[in-house]
Amino acid sequence: MAEKRKNLHLTIATPQAQIFDTGIFDATLPAHDGLIGIMMGHAPIVCKLKPGVMRFHETGQPRVTTIFVDGGFFDVHENHIVVLTPRVIRRNEMTVEQAREILRQAEALAHQTGEQAAAQTSHLERARELLKFIQKD
Numbered sequence: 001m002a003e004k005r006k007n008l009h010l011t012i013a014t015p016q017a018q019i020f021d022t023g024i025f026d027a028t029l030p031a032h033d034g035l036i037g038i039m040m041g042h043a044p045i046v047c048k049l050k051p052g053v054m055r056f057h058e059t060g061q062p063r064v065t066t067i068f069v070d071g072g073f074f075d076v077h078e079n080h081i082v083v084l085t086p087r088v089i090r091r092n093e094m095t096v097e098q099a100r101e102i103l104r105q106a107e108a109l110a111h112q113t114g115e116q117a118a119a120q121t122s123h124l125e126r127a128r129e130l131l132k133f134i135q136k137d
Helices: 096-108 115-135
Strands: 008-013 018-031 034-038 045-058 064-077 080-084
Antiparallel strands (some): 018 045, 064 080
């Protein structure tokens, strides 16, 4: 029988490292089709993440933790959230100018057709979301 938890447990991992492994009260994730909120007792789900801002309230911490996840997937099962993402960015890891440069590079890509156009759109959306995240106070 699964262990009963008093709060959610969050694990976030990239190919390089485990970034978080902590208790949380709730989380908001950038699902492929919009934001999704997770609280205790959430139904099991596996979902694709789009690049965007993830927020969660760590147990015992007064402030919300906010990070940028660069796509990936997440799974919720028995009050445990597992996030697998290629990259996690914290605000202090990038300057606004670096984020603007990423956006300029994405905009500079020549307009393409078919799959290349879809990839360009994806790069632009990612760069815009990243810049919004870095610019927030």
